[in-house]
Amino acid sequence: MTEVNIQTQVERATRLLAGSRFAVAFTGAGISTPSGIPDFRSPDTGLWAHLEASLEEEPQVGTVHSFARDPQTFYERMKPLFQRIVTAGPNPAHHALADMEKLGIIQAVITQNADMLHQRAGSQCVIEVHGTLAEATCIRCYKVRPFRPLLERFFADGQVPTCKDCGGVIKPNVILTGE
Numbered sequence: 197m198t199e200v201n202i203q204t205q206v207e208r209a210t211r212l213l214a215g216s217r218f219a220v221a222f223t224g225a226g227i228s229t230p231s232g233i234p235d236f237r238s239p240d241t242g243l244w245a246h247l248e249a250s251l252e253e254e255p256q257v258g259t260v261h262s263f264a265r266d267p268q269t270f271y272e273r274m275k276p277l278f279q280r281i282v283t284a285g286p287n288p289a290h291h292a293l294a295d296m297e298k299l300g301i302i303q304a305v306i307t308q309n310a311d312m313l314h315q316r317a318g319s320q321c322v323i324e325v326h327g328t329l330a331e332a333t334c335i336r337c338y339k340v341r342p343f344r345p346l347l348e349r350f351f352a353d354g355q356v357p358t359c360k361d362c363g364g365v366i367k368p369n370v371i372l373t374g375e
C-alpha cells in the first residue's frame with residue numbers, strides 16, 4: 197500500500213464497516229511489532245533473526261515432540277520472546293480495535309497472536325487461533341494454570357515449570373508444530 201492511496205483505503209474500509217452488520221477484525225504479528233514484539237519473519241530484527249538462525253540449525257526445537265523431549269531448550273530459546281511479551285504494552289492499533297468493539301463497529305477480534313495485547317487494550321471478544329500465553333497446560337495430566345506466575349519463576353531460577361499435582365512438564369498454551 198503506497199502513501200498516496202492510504203486515504204482511499206481508509207475511506208473504503210470505513211464505508212465497508214459502516215455498511216456491515218457483523219464485522220470482525222483479523223490480526224497477525226504486524227499489529228504487535230510497534231509494541232516491540234518482532235514479527236517472526238522480519239529479516240532485520242536482531243532477536244528473531246537470531247532465534248530463527250538457531251531454529252534453522254535445529255528446526256525441531258519448535259515442535260511438540262522436541263518440547264516433550266527437551267523442554268529446557270525450548271524454554272531457553274523462547275525466553276527473549278517471553279520477556280518481550282511480559283513487558284510489552286498495547287499500541288494505538290490495539291486500542292482502536294477495542295474502541296471499535298465498544299462502539300459496536302466490530303463484534304470481535306480474531307488474532308494469530310498469543311501476546312494478550314488485544315485483551316490488555318480492552319477488547320472483550322478475542323479469539324486466539326494459535327493459543328495464548330495467558331495459560332499453560334501440564335502435558336501429563338492436562339491441568340490448566342495461569343502461565344505468568346510460572347514464567348516469572350522460570351525467569352528467576354531457569355527451571356522448566358512442572359506440575360504440582362503430577363510432576364509433568366508445563367507447556368504454554370500456544371500451538372507448536374506437530375500439534
Ligand SMILES: [Zn+2]
Pocket residue numbers: 334335336337338339359360361362363364
Ligand atoms: Zn500434571
